[in-house]
Amino acid sequence: MYLKSCGSDTDYSADSSLMYLDIVYSSGNSTKELATRWTTIAANTNGVNIQSRRFPQSMVLPDGKTMILSGGWNTDKSGLVSQTIAYSADNNSWSVYPSYTESPLGVRQIYYASSVYIPEYGVGFYGGIETNINRNWTYRGQNMSQYEYPKDITARAIGYTSLTFFDIRKNVDPWFVFPTQNDLPTVFSGFQTSIFDNLSNRIFFFGGAYRNSTFYPLLYYSFGTSITFNVESGTWGSQILGGIIPSGRAEHTTTLLSSTNRDVLLYGGLDFSNNNKPVLDYLFTLNLDSYEWKQQNIQNPNALDLIRAQHSAVPVYNNTLFIVFGRGASGVSVSSMVILNVTDPSNISYLSTYVDPNGVENSNIYEEEKSSDSLGLSEGVTAGIAVGTIIAKDELEEIRRRNERIEAPVMEVNWEVIDQNYEKFATNATKNSPYSSRLSDSPTAMAPNKPEFFTGPLLVPEGLEHQRPDAIEDNVKSFPTVLQKPDGVL
Structure with a gap:
């Protein structure tokens, strides 16, 4: 799914087009040929205002047919009329849902938050940045102005202050805060990615940056540690990671490759300290049994084409990962794609041609x-x-x-x-498609471990009512035979 576009580092124009790539029809095509085969969809808006936006929270649900977009940054600073919308591939139409609201202070418009799908709860958001800020909103008596960006006082480095869920099955009130959150981190995060490991019942957060009341600009998180949240105990903690540690970055992707291999693939990212250029160490895998990072070195005649950030990562079946669009080595947007063979996570290889x-x-x-x-x-x-x-x-x-x-x-x-x-x-x-979900809810096998917990003052929101939604149905339908064009930058 491709919803936004950006022409260059200084061109922040965006569009609301919806396109797809049919990888069955395009089987046998090279990566260069595939980049020319996107098809525009004329979707039924159903009266929904699908304003252009950049960097929203986005997630494809396990049915493989429903994509949620929430929040985002819009250039005109007028605010999004319909913050939370969903596209259904089943009927090729859009629907609108309630915007994220923190009662009684009103609507907040957030982007660059992490998003993760968890069965029985829905899509969970954490961190991010607030744009078109709600000046009525305050957090535990803190001075909100110190978190505003000097060059854009309409943005504030505080997004979702605790793990917050959107459950599309609830028509009336789909938003809720996770009931118990012990040892909540004391800093405000953004640009993180997250996956859910349902064996340990933990969410793992990777990379990104954070702000506190003292430091500016943003500070990178180390990939030597992952912030975690245990859904079973409702406790925030951390997991020490070893191996070859990736450099700090933002606007990267992390993908849980499969339920059997139990490896997370980290791709790309931006280096804020280097004029927002993509990082050169662009590919790593993390094993969720050993908690060891491994840097991958893949052979490709055009190595520069592999370096990118602000891209999308789309798994296809259990052995292929599409890296779609983003910014290339020079920092300028690219329309090409990278296709990786991820059958063996210890030996990732480059595919010049995709064969479905x-x-x-x-x-x-x-x-x-x-x-x-x-x-x-x-x-x-x-x-x-x-x-x-x-x-x-x-x-x-x-x-x-x-x-x-x-x-x-x-x-x-x-x-x-x-x-x-x-x-x-x-x-x-017409048999069930073997597509693997791009979501982080695949069954996994992980040895028990004891996380190290954060210490310091708790920042647990007070006075909030919580409701646990019903469990998601088990008879999930298979993915369609097209690759939805993901949110990205072009």
């Missing part, structure tokens, strides 16, 4: 039809019919009608064979 399993099957059908004497078709016509069988049987009827209108040369087509091939393909193509 369904696409391979389609190619086999094409080869069978091409070699069939009964068809008698030229290579070009056969390829057109093969593509038609991928789309729908109605397309075959249209090709049949077109062929009947062609006067010369006369070609005999055995449509029974083609129909049989279509039915064989359709049976396989």
Whole structure:
């Protein structure tokens, strides 16, 4: 899913276009070819104001068809009319939900917060930056002006001060604060990423930066430690991490690769201390059993193409990761993509061409039809019919009608064979897709451990009412056969 765009370091224009890339049709294409195959979707807005925004919290739900956008930064500083919206691929339409509000002080518009999906609760947000600030809002009697940005007094370095959930299943009041939060960190975080490990019941937060009342500018978090939150005990803590420690960064991505390998892949990021240029140590994996970072060195003829930040990471099946858009080595936005083979997390490799399993099957059908004497078709016509069988049987009827209108040369087509091939393909193509979720809720296997807890004053919000939503249904549908264009920068 691609919703915002940015032309350069100084061009902060944005758009609200919605596009997708069909990786089944594009199977066998190079990364350069894939970058040209995005298709714009004319979605039904249902009257929802889908204003342009940058750096919102975004999450695709486990059904693989619903994408949530919440908050974000808008250039005109007028505030977002519809802060929390959702796109449904099922009916190609948008819906609107209540904005994030801290009663009784009103609406707050937040961006650059971390987001993570947790079964039974929904999407959890933490940290971030508030834009178009609500000057009525205060936090435990602190001087709010000291957290404002000198160059933009409409922004404040305080986002979600505790773990806050949005549950799309609740129509009336979908927002709630997690009921128990012991040992809440005493600083305000932003630019972090997060994943959920459901074996240890912990959220892991990676990288980013923080502010307190004394220091400016932002200070990087070390990747030698991960802030954690235990959903079972309601306790904030930390996990010491070893190995080759990545440099401090923001606007990176972390992806839980699979339930069996139990590895997190860290990609890219910005170095605020180097004129906001992307970091050079762009690829690491973290094993959630050993808690050891490993730097990955992958071979690619164009190494500079791998360096980027403000990108999106989209897992496909259990063995492929798409790194989509972002800013390149020079700091300028790029439209290319990187495709990684992540089958073996200890040995990540670069793919110059993407071959989809369904696409391979389609190619086999094409080869069978091409070699069939009964068809008698030229290579070009056969390829057109093969593509038609991928789309729908109605397309075959249209090709049949077109062929009947062609006067010369006369070609005999055995449509029974083609129909049989279509039915064989359709049976396989409609099986449950093996796409793995891009969300951090995959089953994992992790050895018990004892986190080190934060010390210091507690910052637990007071006077808040909490409600635990119902559990999410287990019969989750499979992902569609298209890659939704994610939020990114172009």
